[in-house]
Amino acid sequence: MASTEDQVVATTTNNDHLVQSDDPEHPANLIPELCRKFYNWGWVTGTGGGTSIRHGDHIFIAPSGVQKELMKSENIFVLQWPTKKYPAEERNYIRRPLKLNPSACTPLFLTAFENGAGCCIHTHSQWAVLVTLLVEREKGPDACFEISTIEQIKGIPRGKGKGMLGYYDTLSIPIIENTAFEEDLTSGLEAAMKKYPDTYAVLVRRHGIYVWGDNVAKAKTQCESLDYLFQLAVEMHKLGLPWVK
Numbered sequence: 001m002a003s004t005e006d007q008v009v010a011t012t013t014n015n016d017h018l019v020q021s022d023d024p025e026h027p028a029n030l031i032p033e034l035c036r037k038f039y040n041w042g043w044v045t046g047t048g049g050g051t052s053i054r055h056g057d058h059i060f061i062a063p064s065g066v067q068k069e070l071m072k073s074e075n076i077f078v079l080q081w082p083t084k085k086y087p088a089e090e091r092n093y094i095r096r097p098l099k100l101n102p103s104a105c106t107p108l109f110l111t112a113f114e115n116g117a118g119c120c121i122h123t124h125s126q127w128a129v130l131v132t133l134l135v136e137r138e139k140g141p142d143a144c145f146e147i148s149t150i151e152q153i154k155g156i157p158r159g160k161g162k163g164m165l166g167y168y169d170t171l172s173i174p175i176i177e178n179t180a181f182e183e184d185l186t187s188g189l190e191a192a193m194k195k196y197p198d199t200y201a202v203l204v205r206r207h208g209i210y211v212w213g214d215n216v217a218k219a220k221t222q223c224e225s226l227d228y229l230f231q232l233a234v235e236m237h238k239l240g241l242p243w244v245k
């Protein structure tokens with residue numbers, strides 16, 4: 001794991017201009033800013049979790065095993081898109097910071113981008129982990145978290161170009177089983193996306209969640225809505241209230 005010092009001093013001589021911008025909306029500025037917020041929300045503590053943004057034919061990726069809330073724009077990797085998923089082609093990393101490795105979540109993020117996403121967020125939120133435990137009896141390809149008749153469901157799309165879910169709809173988020181290594185989750189994520197082509201999120205049992213959106217704002221607000229619903233479901237469970245009518 002890179003030390004904080006390594007993280008702060010890590011620099012590169014290759015294509016630095018790709019991560020240098022005064023624009024706060026530039027992905028190399030947005031990823032560190034988002035990760036600081038996500039850390040404060042308990043989504044990316046202890047180096048877990050992260051986020052990646054697609055901007056045209058460039059993919060911006062955080063480094064692996066670092067304190068995500070301390071990340072700086074000069075720590076960001078840039079991949080030329082499209083690229084092979086795992087391992088991503090060496091030559092396609094058009095910017096690599098010294099002393100750092102790209103996030104182990106990269107093949108998962110690339111799966112979301114193949115699906116048309118503009119941003120993908122991975123959290124280790126305890127609410128996400130807890131709901132996967134509450135529905136643990138449901139294993140296999142049909143495992144799913146479901147909730148209905150809660151206003152915040154309207155923050156989640158019905159599917160690409162299909163508008164948002166309604167109050168009386170049931171939100172279904174597929175759950176895949178965790179693996180020892182992050183990259184080995186890729187086939188499970190692909191299978192869940194195939195089975196649930198309208199989903200914008202996949203829970204990973206005892207691990208967290210991957211949420212994506214057409215752009216950064218949509219990925220962030222969808223992830224916030226889901227986290228709200230997971231927390232609510234856990235609290236409803238504690239109160240003995242059913243969360244699916």
Ligand SMILES: CSC[C@@H](O)[C@@H](O)C(=O)COP(=O)(O)O
Pocket residue numbers: 046047048049050062063064065066102103104105122182
């Ligand atoms: C606390 S270790 C977590 C990792 O194994 C992984 O699950 C994760 O979310 C972050 O991977 P990383 O390679 O640091 O971006």
Ligand SMILES: [Zn+2]
Pocket residue numbers: 048049122123124182207208
């Ligand atoms: Zn993780």
